[in-house]
Amino acid sequence: MDSLKQLTARLRRFVEERDWQRHQSPKNLVMALTAEVGELVEHFQWLGEAESREIGGDTKHAVAMEMADVLIYLTRMADELGIDLVAVAHEKCDDNDRKYPRDAFRGAYRRPDQDKER
């Protein structure tokens, strides 16, 4: 079974077995998602970019657990709204393939409507 579908099903069962559905409105879930992203950001706020690539040990484990929380609330929200996350992500990727053609954007990190690189 697909890993994200499996996670979605496990999370739904967890919530239903505790009768927590009424608390998990999309409005509340997007707030919980925000709070977890805030905890994730905290690990990176004083690091340089190079340092941020080299985290390890306890920091990396803590970061991984915060990222898991983000995925958990994102998955729950998608399930409550009946959205297939991976399908829309590929739709978005198709858009990006069109907006940022490989040859025009190689080495150039900018919006499609910008002349000069950011």
Next chain:
Amino acid sequence: MDSLKQLTARLRRFVEERDWQRHQSPKNLVMALTAEVGELVEHFQWLGEAESREIGGDTKHAVAMEMADVLIYLTRMADELGIDLVAVAHEKCDDNDRKYPRDAFRGAYRRPDQDKER
């Protein structure tokens, strides 16, 4: 092939084909993730909880596309850091199974260390 692994591979190829790796440090990616979460929140900020469950049409499509952006940056970040998102999400779920035993928390929405319900 697993859907999230497939998305991870597609996103990495997209970045590599454009030589964008040096911009996509975890520090920058967590900021991009934050910005997308902000756009997602904007759709829900003035809605009531019940309304937030009933979005449809253009709003639902826009919400789905923002959620896709969140998943895309989360997936990219996990790939840059070498983190298996679904595995850590299940690790987190195992923790939650222990912290919130079904029978003790049925109908009770509170932290494990709180006596009274929130």
Next chain:
Amino acid sequence: MDSLKQLTARLRRFVEERDWQRHQSPKNLVMALTAEVGELVEHFQWLGEAESREIGGDTKHAVAMEMADVLIYLTRMADELGIDLVAVAHEKCDDNDRKYPRDAFRGAYRRPDQDKER
């Protein structure tokens, strides 16, 4: 002396006395701001709207302290960038006075470009 100018001066002195200026780039400060907003959101994520108006006691004090952190990082960032926060806030208020004329928007909570109320 104006209260916000006084706070700005106190925060700058605090940072300078510890030689922390090089850590407090606008990029890092906006991340710290984000993390504090995440902690603030956490207090409200499972509350209903009516409940959110009635917080008191320890919760209210904790919320006040998180809001202080948000103000502190916002003030520091404005100082680093040479931005007069209150002046631009009034500029924004002037815009809003024009975009949302009182008589056209009384009781109607919507964007200027929306026909129907949100």
Next chain:
Amino acid sequence: MDSLKQLTARLRRFVEERDWQRHQSPKNLVMALTAEVGELVEHFQWLGEAESREIGGDTKHAVAMEMADVLIYLTRMADELGIDLVAVAHEKCDDNDRKYPRDAFRGAYRRPDQDKER
């Protein structure tokens, strides 16, 4: 009159003249604050730290306007909750003076409970 008190009064009048109070619960306001912070972060996400100190022109004006929005929602939220933002910010500063004594932390950017510098 103090600048922040003046802004608070102007914002309250704006909301009352349009009968918008019922939409501006603390729960909704903290979400609006989050969305504005997301827009602010977007300006900085791909910039290096040094670049983030040197923004100017249109970018700086856009950043200033986003920071104004953050201040506006923070101020509105404080007013709805009856919190004196500047007073609590000074309370927080007093805490920081105690937690980070000048001589022990000069040049050392770390939490009080950390032995080594971050």
